Amino acid sequence: xxxxxGSAPGKIVAVHLNYRSRAxxxxxxxxxxxYFLKPPTSLAGSGDRLIRPQGCELMAFEGxxxxxxxxxxxxxxxxxxxxxxxxxxxxxDAGVYDLRHADGGANLRSxxxxxxxxxxxxxxxxxxxxxxxxxxxxWVNGEPAQDDTSDHLLFPFAQLIADLSRTITLEPGDVxxxxxxxxxxxxxxxxxxxxxxxxxGQSTGRLANRVAEAAGPLADVGAMPRxxxxxxAAAYGRRAEARTGAAYGxxxxxxxxxxxxxxxxxxxxxxxxxxxxxRAALAQISVATLASQLRKRGYDGFFIxxxxxTRPDLKLVGVARTLRYLPLREDLAPxxxxxxxxxxxxxxSVRPGEVLxxxxxxxxxxxxxxxxxxxxxxxxxxxxxxxxGGLRDSAAVxxxxxxxxxxxxxxxxxxxxxxxxxxxxxxxCGNALVRxxxxxxxxxxxxxxxxxxxxxxxxxxxxxxxxxEEFIAERVAEGAAIEGLYPLGSNWQSEYERWRTRGDSGDLxxxxxxxxxxxxxxxxxxxxxxxxx
Numbered sequence: 202x203x204x205x206x207g208s209a210p211g212k213i214v215a216v217h218l219n220y221r222s223r224a225x226x227x228x229x230x231x232x233x234x235x236y237f238l239k240p241p242t243s244l245a246g247s248g249d250r251l252i253r254p255q256g257c258e259l260m261a262f263e264g265x266x267x268x269x270x271x272x273x274x275x276x277x278x279x280x281x282x283x284x285x286x287x288x289x290x291x292x293x294d295a296g297v298y299d300l301r302h303a304d305g306g307a308n309l310r311s312x313x314x315x316x317x318x319x320x321x322x323x324x325x326x327x328x329x330x331x332x333x334x335x336x337x338x339x340w341v342n343g344e345p346a347q348d349d350t351s352d353h354l355l356f357p358f359a360q361l362i363a364d365l366s367r368t369i370t371l372e373p374g375d376v377x378x379x380x381x382x383x384x385x386x387x388x389x390x391x392x393x394x395x396x397x398x399x400x401x402g403q404s405t406g407r408l409a410n411r412v413a414e415a416a417g418p419l420a421d422v423g424a425m426p427r428x429x430x431x432x433x434a435a436a437y438g439r440r441a442e443a444r445t446g447a448a449y450g451x452x453x454x455x456x457x458x459x460x461x462x463x464x465x466x467x468x469x470x471x472x473x474x475x476x477x478x479x480r481a482a483l484a485q486i487s488v489a490t491l492a493s494q495l496r497k498r499g500y501d502g503f504f505i506x507x508x509x510x511t512r513p514d515l516k517l518v519g520v521a522r523t524l525r526y527l528p529l530r531e532d533l534a535p536x537x538x539x540x541x542x543x544x545x546x547x548x549x550s551v552r553p554g555e556v557l558x559x560x561x562x563x564x565x566x567x568x569x570x571x572x573x574x575x576x577x578x579x580x581x582x583x584x585x586x587x588x589x590g591g592l593r594d595s596a597a598v599x600x601x602x603x604x605x606x607x608x609x610x611x612x613x614x615x616x617x618x619x620x621x622x623x624x625x626x627x628x629x630c631g632n633a634l635v636r637x638x639x640x641x642x643x644x645x646x647x648x649x650x651x652x653x654x655x656x657x658x659x660x661x662x663x664x665x666x667x668x669x670e671e672f673i674a675e676r677v678a679e680g681a682a683i684e685g686l687y688p689l690g691s692n693w694q695s696e697y698e699r700w701r702t703r704g705d706s707g708d709l710x711x712x713x714x715x716x717x718x719x720x721x722x723x724x725x726x727x728x729x730x731x732x733x734x
Contacts, residue, residue, distance in 0.1 A: 205290060205321045206269065209241035210374040213318060214365060215294055217306070219380025221353050225536035226383045234356040234364055237308045239294075239378070242315050247322040247406075250413045253390060254314070256426040257299040259436040260412060262388050263381035264339030264347045264396040267292035267320055268327070274362060274371040282359035283332050285371065288324040291337075291396040291408040294378050295319070298436035303424035310424065320376070322406045325398070332358045335400040337382065338541070340407075342393055345549045348541025349382035384541060387436050390414045475520050475554065475640055479656050483518045486663045488646045490670075494663050495649070505631035505648040507563065508587055508606035511595060517604035517643030519556035519584025521635050521650070522547065523628045526561045526569065526590070526619035537620045544621035548574045553582030556641045560628035561590025565609035567618035568593030572601075579603040587641065587648050589631040590619070606648050672697050
């Protein structure tokens with residue numbers, strides 16, 4: 202689809218940094234706007250492909266609000282600057298950070314390639330819009346990535362026009378890209394990026410562009426793709442204190458193959474990380490039994506302290522998806538807490554079979570989740586929610602058919618104590634270290650973290666332990682004394698073997714290939730062969 206301007210503008214001016222949330226990501230707060238130019242040949246329309254040059258890893262999207270000048274502007278007063286804008290539309294200020302080294306902040310080759318400035322699909326009449334009331338949203342493959350509003354700009358639209366027109370004449374049709382909020386990141390061939398601007402009941406529609414790989418290589422006659430650590434950090438948009446070369450949980454190397462939002466290890470679906478037979482077996486085994494098996498292996502730090510269920514009747518089994526809160530700082534809260542913040546991004550990206558696990562530093566005096574977000578996680582298929590902080594709307598949450606665990610109930614909103622900081626990172630929840638991809642099991646006793654690599658042996662040994670305890674409970678009910686019986690001693694071993702061979706225990710099996718079906722012989726499967734399951 203052609204871009205909506207009809208003819209090419211004389212110039213495209215882009216702002217380097219203009220949203221408070223993006224400034225927080227960059228750990229840099231400019232006191233004046235700065236700019237770079239993009240060639241008019243970079244314009245594209247909705248439906249056009251974003252072509253990543255061969256040899257490049259880090260193609261990034263940046264959803265933006267684009268202003269189209271309607272009247273010649275030269276040394277325009279701040280008070281009347283907005284009146285020179287004729288149209289507002291959605292834009293994607295795309296770029297490949299592999300070529301950033303070639304031109305520095307000028308961004309000519311990194312952001313000026315043909316098709317790297319999609320606009321549209323519709324133009325909104327600026328005269329009918331409140332410039333401080335526009336909402337910008339971006340999606341990648343249908344998942345929310347950016348959500349912010351124009352009242353969070355560092356430099357309002359009118360200031361940009363007044364500033365630029367002091368020395369540069371803005372002509373009708375010129376385009377100003379007004380900056381991107383937090384959440385911009387790397388996309389790979391096959392990803393679909395969509396951007397929409399709304400305001401005063403109007404919408405630009407979704408500007409949608411799919412990423413594709415260039416058909417041929419770049420000719421080696423100039424600067425070639427090369428990545429520096431600072432380029433990786435800039436492409437992924439992470440905050441300075443978390444710049445490890447990863448964003449949304451995936452490393453730059455993983456970005457070539459992993460779906461948006463996950464590292465290569467975590468890109469596996471929950472069904473791949475936790476197989477059907479393992480999930481079914483864990484649904485039978487009590488947290489107490491699993492805890493005792495971890496204890497036998499010398500592992501004591503896997504229980505999430507203080508997490509109590511809203512629904513003790515529901516069993517929790519799933520794969521961890523993590524969210525971290527940091528203590529409230531009023532100067533940072535506007536940049537991190539508004540719009541599509543980390544908490545909302547986590548809820549909107551949780552997948553079926555995943556457990557949303559929150560690190561709230563065991564702070565009991567504020568809620569970390571309420572009924573609306575719990576309902577949304579439930580509707581997305583989440584296996585459960587665990588927080589070591591407070592829960593709001595507890596009665597409404599308890600009415601949902603989803604296991605939810607919290608350390609307290611408190612009516613106060615999140616912002617009383619917390620800033621939602623980041624997702625898909627290792628966290629501390631109730632004194633337990635939880636990594637994305639860990640397995641969580643919960644029942645009325647609480648929640649336990651299980652290392653995925655130990656699942657086969659933990660399941661087999663736990664099922665064997667529960668078989669023994671079933672046998673012991675029957676004997677105690679018949680009047681037997683516990684000495685030598687609990688734990689099972691040698692005097693009872695032969696009778697136990699006869700009992701389990703008869704198949705009197707019901708439907709517990711210790712064979713990872715067959716649980717949870719009823720066994721005819723309760724002998725545990727041989728190990729270590731079971732570890733391949």
